[in-house]
Amino acid sequence: xxxxxxxxxxxxxxxxxxxMMLQVLVALIPAALAHVWYFGPGFLLNLIIxxxxxxxxxxxxxxxxxxxxxxxxxxxxxxxTAALLAFALPSLTPWWxxxxxxxxxxxxxxxxxxxxxxxxxxxxxxGYVVILVAFPMEMNLWVAPRxxxxxxxxxxxxxxxxYTLSGTLPDALGFDAxxxxxxxxxxxxxxxxxxxxxxxxTNPMMGDFGxxxxxxxxxxxxxxxxWLLVKKIIRWQIPAGVLAGLLVPAGLMxxxxxxxxxxxxxxLFSGATILCAFFIATDPVSAATSPKGRFVYGVGIxxxxxxxxxxxxxxxxxxxxxxxxxxxTPAIDYITRPPIVGHKRGGRD
Amino acid sequence: MSAPTYDLGKLHGGLRLQAHKQMSTAEPIRQVPVxxxxxxxxxxxxxxxxxxxxxxxxxxxxxQLIAECEGSLCAPxxxxxxxxxxxxxxxxxxxxxxxxxxxxxxxxxxKDTAIGADENCAAYxxxxxxxxxxxxxxxxxxxxxxxxxPTAQKLMQATTCDIExxxxxxxxxxxxxxxxxxxxxxxxxxxxxxxxxLMHALHVGVCYIAVESDKPVAIQHLGEVLAEIDxxxxxxxxxxxxxxxxxxxxxxxxxxxxxVPSGGLPSxxxxxxxxxxxxxxxxxxxxxHQPLISRVTTITGDGVATPMNVEARLGTTVGDIxxxxxxxxxxxxxxxxxxxxxxxxxxxxxxxxxxxxxxILVLSQTPSVRPEMPCIRCGDCAAVCPVQLLPxxxxxxxxxxxxxxxRSYGLIDCIECGCxxxxxxxxxxxxxxxxxxxxxxxxxxxxKARAERARHRFEARNDRLERDxxxxxxxxxxxxxxxxxxxxxxxxxxLKRKQDAADED
Numbered sequence: 064x065x066x067x068x069x070x071x072x073x074x075x076x077x078x079x080x081x082x083m084m085l086q087v088l089v090a091l092i093p094a095a096l097a098h099v100w101y102f103g104p105g106f107l108l109n110l111i112i113x114x115x116x117x118x119x120x121x122x123x124x125x126x127x128x129x130x131x132x133x134x135x136x137x138x139x140x141x142x143x144t145a146a147l148l149a150f151a152l153p154s155l156t157p158w159w160x161x162x163x164x165x166x167x168x169x170x171x172x173x174x175x176x177x178x179x180x181x182x183x184x185x186x187x188x189x190g191y192v193v194i195l196v197a198f199p200m201e202m203n204l205w206v207a208p209r210x211x212x213x214x215x216x217x218x219x220x221x222x223x224x225x226y227t228l229s230g231t232l233p234d235a236l237g238f239d240a241x242x243x244x245x246x247x248x249x250x251x252x253x254x255x256x257x258x259x260x261x262x263x264x265t266n267p268m269m270g271d272f273g274x275x276x277x278x279x280x281x282x283x284x285x286x287x288x289x290w291l292l293v294k295k296i297i298r299w300q301i302p303a304g305v306l307a308g309l310l311v312p313a314g315l316m317x318x319x320x321x322x323x324x325x326x327x328x329x330x331l332f333s334g335a336t337i338l339c340a341f342f343i344a345t346d347p348v349s350a351a352t353s354p355k356g357r358f359v360y361g362v363g364i365x366x367x368x369x370x371x372x373x374x375x376x377x378x379x380x381x382x383x384x385x386x387x388x389x390x391x392t393p394a395i396d397y398i399t400r401p402p403i404v405g406h407k408r409g410g411r412d
Numbered sequence: 413m414s415a416p417t418y419d420l421g422k423l424h425g426g427l428r429l430q431a432h433k434q435m436s437t438a439e440p441i442r443q444v445p446v447x448x449x450x451x452x453x454x455x456x457x458x459x460x461x462x463x464x465x466x467x468x469x470x471x472x473x474x475x476q477l478i479a480e481c482e483g484s485l486c487a488p489x490x491x492x493x494x495x496x497x498x499x500x501x502x503x504x505x506x507x508x509x510x511x512x513x514x515x516x517x518x519x520x521x522x523k524d525t526a527i528g529a530d531e532n533c534a535a536y537x538x539x540x541x542x543x544x545x546x547x548x549x550x551x552x553x554x555x556x557x558x559x560x561x562p563t564a565q566k567l568m569q570a571t572t573c574d575i576e577x578x579x580x581x582x583x584x585x586x587x588x589x590x591x592x593x594x595x596x597x598x599x600x601x602x603x604x605x606x607x608x609x610l611m612h613a614l615h616v617g618v619c620y621i622a623v624e625s626d627k628p629v630a631i632q633h634l635g636e637v638l639a640e641i642d643x644x645x646x647x648x649x650x651x652x653x654x655x656x657x658x659x660x661x662x663x664x665x666x667x668x669x670x671x672v673p674s675g676g677l678p679s680x681x682x683x684x685x686x687x688x689x690x691x692x693x694x695x696x697x698x699x700x701h702q703p704l705i706s707r708v709t710t711i712t713g714d715g716v717a718t719p720m721n722v723e724a725r726l727g728t729t730v731g732d733i734x735x736x737x738x739x740x741x742x743x744x745x746x747x748x749x750x751x752x753x754x755x756x757x758x759x760x761x762x763x764x765x766x767x768x769x770x771x772i773l774v775l776s777q778t779p780s781v782r783p784e785m786p787c788i789r790c791g792d793c794a795a796v797c798p799v800q801l802l803p804x805x806x807x808x809x810x811x812x813x814x815x816x817x818x819r820s821y822g823l824i825d826c827i828e829c830g831c832x833x834x835x836x837x838x839x840x841x842x843x844x845x846x847x848x849x850x851x852x853x854x855x856x857x858x859x860k861a862r863a864e865r866a867r868h869r870f871e872a873r874n875d876r877l878e879r880d881x882x883x884x885x886x887x888x889x890x891x892x893x894x895x896x897x898x899x900x901x902x903x904x905x906x907l908k909r910k911q912d913a914a915d916e917d
C-alpha cells in the first residue's frame with residue numbers, strides 16, 4: 064500500500080488570512096451603522112464606490128502582474144482597505160475623489176510594492192493622504208452630526224446621491240450652509256486664536272469628551288476593536304501604544320496648562336483616534352511585528368498624532384502619523400528583536 | 413507519597429492542541445506476537461551505524477548481540493527473537509538517515525528462545541559508576557523519546573558536568589502519542605527503578621519525574637509506586653499541557669527555570685533529561701538483563717481500525733503491527749512514524765519498528781493542502797515560538813539564503829516543533845523551510861570542511877614533494893662533493909676515458 068508523503072507538521076492550520084479580514088470587516092459594522100446614523104447615508108455610498116474601485120483595481124493589477132485575480136480577491140483585503148478609506152472620508156464626497164484614493168491605495172501603495180504582504184505603507188492611509196492633499200476643500204466638508212439640538216442640514220438620500228455623483232448641492236444650499244468645522248478643527252483654530260479650552264467646549268458641537276456624535280462612533284470602534292482583541296485577530300500592543308502615545312503627552316500638557324491645551328478625553332474621543340488605534344495602526348503588513356516593536360510603533364503613532372494636532376497644520380494627523388511610522392517599521396523591527404531563548408542568560412540562574 | 417507539584421519556570425508561546433490520546437489509552441498495553449520476519453536497522457540511534465557481528469545463515473537467539481558499537485557515538489543491536497539471519501541489506505526505514513538503510517533481516521523460528529543471561533547485575537549498588545555506565549553501553553539503549561541519542565554516551569558526557577537534577581521526561585506533549593502514558597501506568601516500578609540506577613551512576617541527589625497534567629492515571633500510579641519504594645529523592649512534577657513542553661530544553665526550562673544555552677546541552681545547566689521509557693529500558697537491562705529488543709509504541713489515528721498501545725519487538729514491520737491492530741480503515745491515506753507535529757511521513761508500511769518509534773499514526777483524510785499566500789507579518793508565529801524566534805523574519809532570510817542573517821535570527825536554535833506552521837494564516841511551510849535551510853547549512857559546512865581538508869592535503873603534498881626534491885638535490889650535491897674530494901684522480905681517469913672514447917668515434 065502506498066501512502067501520501069507530506070512534510071511535518073501534518074495538522075491542519077488554525078487560521079487563514081481571509082477569515083481574519085472578514086472578522087475585521089464584521090468588527091467595523093457597529094461603527095458603520097453609527098456613522099450612517101449621525102452623518103447620513105453618504106458613508107454607504109462612499110463605501111460602495113471605494114469597494115468597487117479597490118476590488119476592481121486589485122483584480123486588474125493581479126491580471127497585469129500575470130497572476131490569478133481570484134487569489135487576491137478571496138482574501139478580502141481590498142475590501143478592508145475600501146472600508147478604512149470610507150471611514151476616513153467626509154460623508155459627502157464626490158465619487159471621483161473616493162475613486163482616486165481607492166485607486167492610489169491599491170495600485171500604487173499596494174501592488175506596485177508587490178501586493179499583499181509587501182506594501183510598506185498602509186494602503187488606505189496612503190490613498191487618503193493623496194486625496195487630502197489634492198482636494199483639501201472637499202475633504203474638509205464635514206456636515207454636522209444629527210443631534211436634536213444642533214442646527215444640521217439633513218440631505219435626503221437622493222440629494223446625497225446627486226452630490227456624490229455630480230459634486231453639486233441642491234440649488235438652495237451652499238457649502239457654507241451644510242458644512243461645519245469638525246470638533247478638532249474648532250479646537251485647533253480656537254486655541255490658536257487665544258480662546259481657552261473651556262470656552263471652546265461651550266460650542267454646541269462639543270459632547271461629553273470629544274465632539275457630539277463622533278464620540279459615540281468612537282465607542283463603537285472600541286467595541287469592534289475589543290472583539291478583535293478577544294478573537295486574537297489583533298494584539299494589544301499597538302492599540303495600547305497608540306493610546307498611550309497620544310494620551311500621556313496630552314495629559315501632561317493638560318495638567319501643565321488646562322486652558323491652552325485640550326484634555327486627553329477630547330483627544331481620545333475626537334477625530335480618528337480610536338479607529339486608528341484598533342483598525343488602522345493594527346494593519347499587520349505595514350506595522351512592526353515583534354511584541355515590543357509593536358508597542359513602540361503604536362507609541363510613535365500616538366505621539367505623532369498629538370504633535371500634528373497640537374503643532375501641525377492639519378486638524379487630525381492619523382494618516383500622516385501612520386505613514387511616518389510605516390517608514391520606521393524596519394528599524395523598529397531590527398532594534399526590538401526579542402532575545403532568543405538560550406541566548407539571554409547563559410548559565411545558571 | 414510526594415504530592416505532584418506544579419512547574420516553576422515558564423515556556424514562551426506553545427500551543428494547546430487537541431490531544432486525540434483517549435482513543436489509544438482505553439485498553440492496557442498489548443503484546444504483539446513474534447512476526448515471521450524481523451528487520452533490524454544497524455543505525456537505530458543517532459550517530460555511527462553499528463557493525464554486524466553475525467553472518468548470513470547464522471542462527472541467533474533472542475537477546476543475542478548481532479551488531480556491535482563502532483565509533484564514538486553508537487549503540488549495539490540485539491536480536492529481538494530467535495531465528496536465522498537471511499540477509500544484511502538495505503531496507504526502507506523511517507530513521508533520519510534517509511529512506512533506506514542497511515538492516516539485518518532475521519527469519520524467526522517462532523520459538524523465541526532467549527540467550528542465557530551470563531551475569532547478574534541486580535546488585536548495581538556495588539558497581540562503581542564507571543562500570544555501571546560501561547554496562548549500560550552494552551544494553552543497546554538509546555533515548556526512546558524519539559531522538560535516540562545513545563544513552564551511555566549521554567551519561568558519560570554528563571559525568572563530566574556537575575549534574576544537580578535528573579529529569580525523567582514523561583511529558584509526551586505531541587497529540588496522538590500515548591506510549592509513555594501507557595508505560596507509566598503499567599511499568600511505574602521499572603521507570604522509578606531506572607531513575608534510581610541513573611541517580612547512582614551519576615551521583616545525582618534529586619530526580620523529578622515530569623508528567624503532563626492531562627495524565628492523572630499515570631501520575632497516580634507513579635505516586636503509588638513511589639510511596640511503596642519510599643525514595644524521597646524522587647518527586648513527581650506536573651507540567652502544563654502545552655505543546656512542546658516535552659522538548660528537552662523546554663522541559664528543563666519548565667522544571668528548573670534554567671535556560672539551556674544556545675548550542676549547549678541541559679548538562680550545561682546541571683540537568684540530565686531521560687525519557688521515562690529509557691529509564692525503564694535501563695532498569696530492564698541492569699536488573700533483568702534484557703537488552704533493548706522491544707518497546708511500547710502507540711498505534712493510532714483514524715486510519716487504524718483499533719487504536720491502542722502495544723509492546724512490539726524491534727524490527728517488527730509497521731505493517732505487521734497495523735495488522736495486529738485490526739488493519740487499516742477504508743480511507744487510510746497517510747502513514748506517519750512519530751507524532752503529527754514532528755513525525756516522518758513514509759510511503760510504505762514495510763518500515764520496521766525501531767528504538768525511536770514512539771508512534772505509528774495513520775490518518776485517513778489528509779487536510780487539503782491550502783495554497784501558500786504571502787506573509788502578512790501578523791506575528792502569530794513569533795507569539796507561539798517556544799524559543800522566541802521571529803519565524804516570519806527568519807523565513808525571509810531562508811528565502812534569501814543569507815546564512816549570516818539566518819544564524820543571527822536563530823535558525824540553529826529552531827527546534828522544528830511546527831507551532832508556527834499551525835498558526836500561520838498564510839499557510840507558509842515555515843518549519844519545512846527551516847529544516848531544509850539547516851540541512852543546507854550543514855551540507856555547506858561539511859563541504860567547506862572537506863574542501864579545507866583537501867586543500868591541506870594538497871599543500872602538505874606540495875610541501876613534501878618540494879622537501880623531497882630539495883633533499884634529493886642536497887644529497888646529490890653532497891655525494892658529488894664527497895666524491896670529488898675523496899677521489900679526484902678516479903674522476904679525472906673517468907673523464908679522460910670518456911674523452912678518449914669520444915675521440916675514437
